[in-house]
Amino acid sequence: MFADGAWLPIALGLYFAAALSAVIAVWRGRSVSTAMTLLAIALACHTVAIALRWVRLGHGPYVDLFEVLSSNVWSLHLAVLIAALAFPRIRASLAAILPLLQILVIWLLTVPERDTLAPVTYDTVWLPIHVTLGKIFLGCTVVAVGLSIVILIRRHRPEAFSVLPRCRALDELAYRFVLIAFIFETLMLIAGAIWAQDAWGRYWAWDPLETWAFITWLAVAGYLHQRAVWKPSPVLNAILVVGIFTLAFSTFFGTPFISTAPHKGAI
């Protein structure tokens, strides 16, 4: 069997192929089933890579940028695949979201892969719970982003993605995904607070990561309420959804690795 490091490039190549296949299929008005198959195989290879590394290092993929990015590439692709399987009518939106996810794939290629050591405070069941909830939150959001991108593309090319339902319907479905995302985000914050209480004796301390996670939570709450107040157009909602994802993503990837690593222990 290959080592964990050998499975990853195969998975990344297949993600890329799946994205390309989805774009070509939608361009030609065909089914995206080949793209979905490629995506499923890519995910299988990536699962093996993550599992082997997990067993070798003895901790899950949540310590450094490489691990967090790799596991998010995995979970976001898994989320869009599950959504495509569960909602056959929106499968063509894979051609909108998969190319966007390739930015992460390329980024991952540039991040060095080193063996990591998990801080002592990571040795708690609340960490995997917290991380899983966060991944479901981002996963639901990214499906909404796929639908929103379709809405935004149609603004300039009304005939694009003609196999997909109308913008209002996509907007409604995107909104439901954001609602689910919000529940998981709330649960993620609760699990994070329990972990912080366990590990550092404080459930909330306004460190940069907590602050930005809170701002993201407020932004989602704002998005959910503004719909009831202003009944905005699908295009405006789509822009907000993309904004929320950008904010959530920067929180996950910007704050922990730029600031002084608040979730890690001092010497």
Add this chain to the structure above:
Amino acid sequence: MMKTLHGGLRRLASLRLTLACLALAALIALAGDVGGWPTGTLIAVPFVILFVNLAAAIATHGALRTQAGLFGFHLALACLALLAAIDRLSGLSGHVEVTQGTAFDPTLVEARIGPLHPGSLERVRFVQGRFEIDYAPRLKRRETRSTVYVPDDTGNWHPVIVGDDTPLVVGDYRFYTSFNKGFAPLLSYIAADGTIHSGAVHLPSYPLNFFKQGNVWTIPGTGREVKLWLHVPEPVFVEDAPWRFRIPDDAVLVIMDGAQRYELRPGDTVPLGGGRLRYEELRTWMGYTIDYSPMIPWMLAAAATAALSLAWHAIGKLRRSDWDRATGAEERAHVR
């Protein structure tokens, strides 16, 4: 009269006000992160308005009152805000350093204390024992095991092991070890009049400040300051290998009284300021963070209720597979 009251409540229940407060809360959090504003205190302003806004909405808003899940979520959220406020007003978060072989002294605690804090830190009693800290290569701090001795009702002392994530719990206060710990030379000073003063001088956190293990010390009764530092010829840590925090065997305590320099080993005595200073031994000190958050279990219950109620609301919504009829217009596509 009732009509005006209802009208007032409806205005207070405005969702525009909700949006404005959410935006204000986000701005305050942002200002805390970027500009160092005291977010924890300022955030109370939008939270109090949101609370009133929410209470008015719960009383008057049709959509909230008729959808059980949504109602439960908002009610739980309001409770959570209230509980968080009580928690902060009655809570305590602080830190303290305790010298090995001495008792915890509540007067040394530096803390943020809520105005409604019941204030019973004086009843906390424990004595600091030895501690062990494991380090992985590249100075990565691993597990801390600090032994403290706690008295029971019969006056017997029992050892308890405290760590970064295993607190000592005394009377609802939780003490956690922190990264802050170091060496503490134990000194006795016999003044010219024969009075004896003893105490420990805490040197800066080790190994974080391994290069400046110094402090100033005031000679009792004179107000005169001398400088002292610990000279550790061989650092007790190894950069590239695992090691365990320990007291160095070969450390020398250097004292500078003006231009006069003394080098002391445990047991040495020197004349100083008209009296005599004896360097008894080298000990350690451990830093603890202290936390008192009485509302935690209730806050957890409120947060869980909020999340579950919202899930209930969302499941109801998702089970309606009507999203693609949102326009009421014709169906467009066939399944691909």
